[in-house]
Amino acid sequence: MYSFKNDYSEGAHPRIMQALLDTNLDQTDGYGTDPHCERARALIREKIACPEADVHFLVGGTQANLTVVAAALRPYQAVVAAHTGHVCVHETGAIEATGHKVVAVPSPDGRLTPAMVEEACGLHTDEHMVQPKMVYISDSTEVGTLYRKAELEALHDTCRALGLYLFLDGARLSAALTAETNDLSLPDLARLCDVFYLGGTKCGALFGEAVVIVNDALKPDFRYLIKQRGGMLAKGRLLGIQFESLFEDGLYLELGARANRLGMRMKRAISESGFSFASDSYTNQQFAVLPDALVEALGGHYKFERNGKPDAGHTVVRFVTSWATDETAVERFAADLRRLASGAE
Numbered sequence: 001m002y003s004f005k006n007d008y009s010e011g012a013h014p015r016i017m018q019a020l021l022d023t024n025l026d027q028t029d030g031y032g033t034d035p036h037c038e039r040a041r042a043l044i045r046e047k048i049a050c051p052e053a054d055v056h057f058l059v060g061g062t063q064a065n066l067t068v069v070a071a072a073l074r075p076y077q078a079v080v081a082a083h084t085g086h087v088c089v090h091e092t093g094a095i096e097a098t099g100h101k102v103v104a105v106p107s108p109d110g111r112l113t114p115a116m117v118e119e120a121c122g123l124h125t126d127e128h129m130v131q132p133k134m135v136y137i138s139d140s141t142e143v144g145t146l147y148r149k150a151e152l153e154a155l156h157d158t159c160r161a162l163g164l165y166l167f168l169d170g171a172r173l174s175a176a177l178t179a180e181t182n183d184l185s186l187p188d189l190a191r192l193c194d195v196f197y198l199g200g201t202k203c204g205a206l207f208g209e210a211v212v213i214v215n216d217a218l219k220p221d222f223r224y225l226i227k228q229r230g231g232m233l234a235k236g237r238l239l240g241i242q243f244e245s246l247f248e249d250g251l252y253l254e255l256g257a258r259a260n261r262l263g264m265r266m267k268r269a270i271s272e273s274g275f276s277f278a279s280d281s282y283t284n285q286q287f288a289v290l291p292d293a294l295v296e297a298l299g300g301h302y303k304f305e306r307n308g309k310p311d312a313g314h315t316v317v318r319f320v321t322s323w324a325t326d327e328t329a330v331e332r333f334a335a336d337l338r339r340l341a342s343g344a345e
Contacts, residue, residue: 002329003303004266006202007172007259007284007322013204016245020206023241030234032057037240043247044198044210050190054213056222057239058231061171062091064197064209069134070098071225072165072195072218077133079167080120082107084142086169101130109279110141111151114158121162135159138169139184140176144281147176149183156192165215168196174203174256175283180264182282190214198243204255204323205242255323259284262321262330269334270319273341278310284321289314297340302333 003009011017028034041055058064065087069079078101081087087095088104095102103124105116112135121132135155139147147155159166168189173196176182189196194215200208213219226232233239246252263284270277270288278287287307290298295306295315307316321330 001301001303002326002332004319004321004325004333005303005305007175007320008202010322010324012206012242013245013251013255013323015251016205016242019241019245020238023237026237028237030236031232032236032240034237034240036237036244040210040240040243040247043244044212047186047247048190048212049187050212050214052214053190054219054222056211056213056226057236057243058197058209058211058226059207059233059239060201061086061169061197061199061209062094063229063231064211065091065136065169066094066098067222067225067229067231068167068195068197068211068218069095069100069136070229071222072167073100073133074131075099076127076131078103078124078130079134079136080105080112080117080132080164081136082110082112082138082141084110085136086138086142086171087136090142102136103130103132109145110138110143111145111147112137112155113151114154117155117158117162117164121164132162132164134165134167136167136169138171140172140179140281140283140285143279143287144283144285145279146179146182146282147184149188152184152188152192159194165194165218166192168193170197171199171209172202172283172285173197173199174252175260175263175285176256178253178257178260179282180260194218198252200239200242200246202322203246203252203259205246206238208239208242210243256284259321259323259325262325262327263319265330266319266321266333269330269337273337275341278307278316286319288317288319290317294340298336301336
């Protein structure tokens with residue numbers, strides 16, 4: 001049974017695995033102070049065109065999110081996020097466990113707009129309520145949608161006017177940056193966000209996210225929070241080596257583009273079979289609205305996630321491709337979909 005359940009089912013890209021093997025017996029300092037981490041930081045600063053940025057390596061997205069939020073906010077402050085945001089629904093209350101409230105904003109397409117942020121802030125008026133201080137967004141979002149440059153610029157301007165930090169979760173940033181409708185670049189993110197991260201776990205790494213801090217106010221003592229939250233690896237070079245491999249010759253964007261290309265092939269197959277989508281995604285995540293009988297039939301051949309029921313007879317199904325997805329499996333899926341949709345045995 002082939003899995004389209006997520007984009008981290010496989011291990012690591014062979015070039016990353018080889019780099020880890022080649023350096024396995026090297027002796028280096030720990031806790032992210034080794035030459036590999038330093039070179040990875042330099043490569044990332046070059047790619048984002050921001051030499052003054054601080055770059056820190058953490059193991060996973062939840063750890064990155066809770067560490068950034070805990071470091072940035074005072075005890076009475078809160079983070080504003082779309083109701084579908086990872087910090088709202090997929091992190092077991094990790095942000096709340098730091099002592100900070102997540103102000104969830106209903107969003108039909110997973111994105112926040114300036115008006116949504118202004119309304120959320122307008123509902124928190126005095127010291128009897130939490131004080132919104134950070135806006136959390138994802139690109140691509142949890143439902144596969146993307147932010148355009150003009151939209152991110154508008155959010156940036158709103159955050160500046162309201163005195164808010166803008167934090168972008170980049171767990172699937174490689175997919176966002178290589179989508180055919182994208183017009184954002186890494187330098188744009190460094191210009192418009194106070195802090196963001198480059199996801200490695202969902203882009204060919206064994207594990208790891210690179211947190212990039214641009215705003216000087218958020219830089220001091222960040223390593224203290226990493227250590228306190230259990231995120232400082234003794235063998236920190238394992239993260240640095242992986243991000244060296246991802247950024248030294250364009251592998252990061254190459255893998256994102258491949259995942260998107262296969263995701264769009266699945267999108268065409270679903271559309272050509274006459275089915276619609278819960279969101280208009282141009283990335284490696286596709287959210288198809290399928291008849292329940294077809295979902296059950298496909299479930300005998302493929303793994304995927306069910307994401308709710310828009311009505312009594314249909315289910316929203318999430319199909320995800322990755323850097324390692326087998327192209328023949330995608331073609332087989334397209335053929336099986338046509339066959340099962342037409343009622344063939």
